Amino acid sequence: MFFDYFPPKFLKELAICNVELILVTFIYNLLTYLIPLVRIRLGSAIIILIITNLIILGLKFTHFSINHR
Amino acid sequence: MNSELKRISLITAVIFLISVITINIHTYFDAGKYIPEASRSSQVRNTNLLRKAKLNHPSERKHYPDLAKKKKLRVIAEPTLNRVYILNGHRVIYIMHAKINVRPGKLVSQGKSGQELYQKQGKQFISGVNWTEFGHHYYFEAVVTANNQPVKRQWLAKATAVPDSIQLSIPDARWIQGLPKNTPVIIR
Numbered sequence: 058m059f060f061d062y063f064p065p066k067f068l069k070e071l072a073i074c075n076v077e078l079i080l081v082t083f084i085y086n087l088l089t090y091l092i093p094l095v096r097i098r099l100g101s102a103i104i105i106l107i108i109t110n111l112i113i114l115g116l117k118f119t120h121f122s123i124n125h126r
Numbered sequence: 127m128n129s130e131l132k133r134i135s136l137i138t139a140v141i142f143l144i145s146v147i148t149i150n151i152h153t154y155f156d157a158g159k160y161i162p163e164a165s166r167s168s169q170v171r172n173t174n175l176l177r178k179a180k181l182n183h184p185s186e187r188k189h190y191p192d193l194a195k196k197k198k199l200r201v202i203a204e205p206t207l208n209r210v211y212i213l214n215g216h217r218v219i220y221i222m223h224a225k226i227n228v229r230p231g232k233l234v235s236q237g238k239s240g241q242e243l244y245q246k247q248g249k250q251f252i253s254g255v256n257w258t259e260f261g262h263h264y265y266f267e268a269v270v271t272a273n274n275q276p277v278k279r280q281w282l283a284k285a286t287a288v289p290d291s292i293q294l295s296i297p298d299a300r301w302i303q304g305l306p307k308n309t310p311v312i313i314r
Contacts, residue, residue: 066130067130070128070130070131070134071134073131074131074134074135074138077135077138078138078142081139081142082142085146089174090174090175093166093167093168093170093171093174094146094150094170095149095150095153095154095170095174096173096174097145097146097149101145101149105141105142105145108141108145109137109138109141109142112137112141113134113137113138116137
């Protein structure tokens with residue numbers, strides 16, 4: 058039933074986006090050595106990752122539920 | 127790149143941007159983390175370079191600035207943040223982790239420094255290295271032993287309270303010995 062809502066192809070794309078997010082966070086932190094922006098610490102990075110995944114999964118779940126009513 | 131991946135990437139990018147903007151706004155407007163004497167951008171830049179406080183390491187991940195070449199040096203010690211800020215004009219040039227045991231006031235550096243300092247405090251016997259005097263018998267120093275026990279590497283968490291001193295890490299204390307005479311030292 059889980060894979061009805063979240064097909065393997067979608068989960069693979071979500072994993073790719075997670076990797077992109079980690080890379081972007083790393084590049085942003087490197088940039089903070091040059092520009093006075095606030096560095097993202099490990100705890101904040103994990104929270105951003107969790108929130109992003111929850112939002113995307115929530116949107117996908119909602120989209121699936123609406124289409125299959 | 128298929129359309130679903132593009133959509134997910136776009137949502138991820140938007141969430142990341144919103145998070146970064148929120149973190150920056152929240153941090154920049156949080157007055158408790160900054161000193162008013164210096165620009166916030168210079169404080170943020172130096173805070174980004176701060177390491178964890180360790181006895182044998184400099185506080186920041188960069189080379190020490192040359193104090194002799196700076197014209198408008200000031201030292202500001204903030205006990206609530208356990209930090210000492212070195213300012214050139216209105217810009218912070220270095221931040222040091224510190225344990226501050228000096229009463230608030232405005233003092234000046236004396237241009238006197240040395241290698242070792244021994245202090246007896248009741249029954250405690252404390253030895254420090256790389257001392258620099260400021261005010262009247264106040265010292266920047268790195269405390270290395272207390273009662274013949276070496277001070278732990280994570281010294282700030284359990285710093286031995288040495289009155290009339292500002293405790294720094296060993297490399298920081300060595301660097302601050304280059305502070306020119308009559309540089310203002312402000313304890314907030």
